[in-house]
Amino acid sequence: MKSNLKKVYLMDGSIAITGAFISAREIARSLQGRLEVVLVLPQRSIISDSDLSEFAGVRRIAIRPLRRTIQDAALYIPFLIIAALQLRYWLWRDRAEVLLLNDFYLMQGALTKLLMYRGPILTWVRIEPSSFGKVGSIWLWLAEKNSDHIVAVSRHIQACLPKYMRSELLYNLVSAEFLPEPQHEKSKEFHFVFIGNYIFGKGQDVAIEALSKVLPKCPDVKLLFYGGDMGLEKNRAYRLDLEERADHLGVTHAVCFGDFTPSPRAVLSGAFASLNLSRSESFSRTVLEACACGLPVIATRCGGPEEIVSDQHTGFLIPIGDAESCAEAMIRLCAEPELAARLGEAGRARVMKLFSTEAFKSQLLHLLNHRDQA
DSSP: OOOOOOEEEEEEOOOOOOHHHHHHHHHHHTTTTTTTEEEEEEEOOOOOGGTTSSSSOOOOOOOOOSSSSSHHHHHHHHHHHHHHHHHHHHHHHOOOOEEESSSTTOHHHHHHHHTTSSSSSEEESSSSSGGGGGHHHHHHHHHHHSEEEEEEEHHHHHSSTTTOOOEEOOOOOOOOOGSSSOOOOOOOOOOEEOOOOOOOOOSHHHHHHHHHTTTTTTOOOOEEOOOOTTTTHHHHHHHHHHHHHHHTTTTTGGGEOOOOOOOOHHHTOOOSSEOOOOOOOOSSSHHHHHHHOOOOOOEEEBBBBGGOOTTTTTTEEEEOOOHHHHHHHHHHHHHHHHHHHHHHHHHHHHHHHHHHHHHHHHHHHTTTOOOOOO
């Protein structure tokens, strides 16, 4: 049966499951029953069909990332034009009324304005613009000129935007699978879970250094990594470097290098605590999920986590790259399991209040001019 719901196109540049893709899926979930959300992905995306079931449809176009090679730079503009034409065609064919861009670097959306698309455009900023250098400033300016709303995922990101740019703050929400109250007993084992793709800068190297300082005092501690390499050789090389470093420090027996997990809750449930030691995070869905599971979180003061974790109340915030501070926090939690339990309970209560489905849905519908009348 043909749906009478209005169509919204949501464009995302993910080639694998990332925090950005999961956030796109949460947007689709929040709009179910009100709007049909069609996802637009790169042709080379390896995200499986089973992970795309929340969307009313999926379109794949020639989205190509801009990388620092001569070949990629030469191909970027032609592919940008091709993808913009493809996007404009699908917008016209499906009579989509709104275009959502899941990050500001997706210039294909901005180009649709030149191709006579007249519907509203909402553009998220999920990555710090400075990470793209001068190109990022150009992308951001074009996004602002061609968007009806710029949506920032944290106050940290808002602070990174130019002073002239007006933005709306819309935090990511706690995913539906984390809403039920945790039923497991508090862990009697000191398992610290670190969820994050194997990307340099995510902080797995700092965690291994910290572990080497923790084990002499807490020999029962285990460090469990879960993440993917996104099909990229540099990420595979980084994981190998981590494994070699663990071996060099003599902590291999206490480390597990796991692959990507499709169910973060499954690996967080029953754990003792969670680590997130990134150098930079615009928000941090993994921190949000760990808190939602009732775990105390040790995270770096790298942006987004500072808006999720309340230092000393739901976890510990430490300096970036500081293995010593991380080790001290891990040792304290192991020495005071009652404190760990209290921090975890307070963390869950905090995120359920501040990052609720209801708050997200209400704000999003307001931006889309579809106010929730329920």
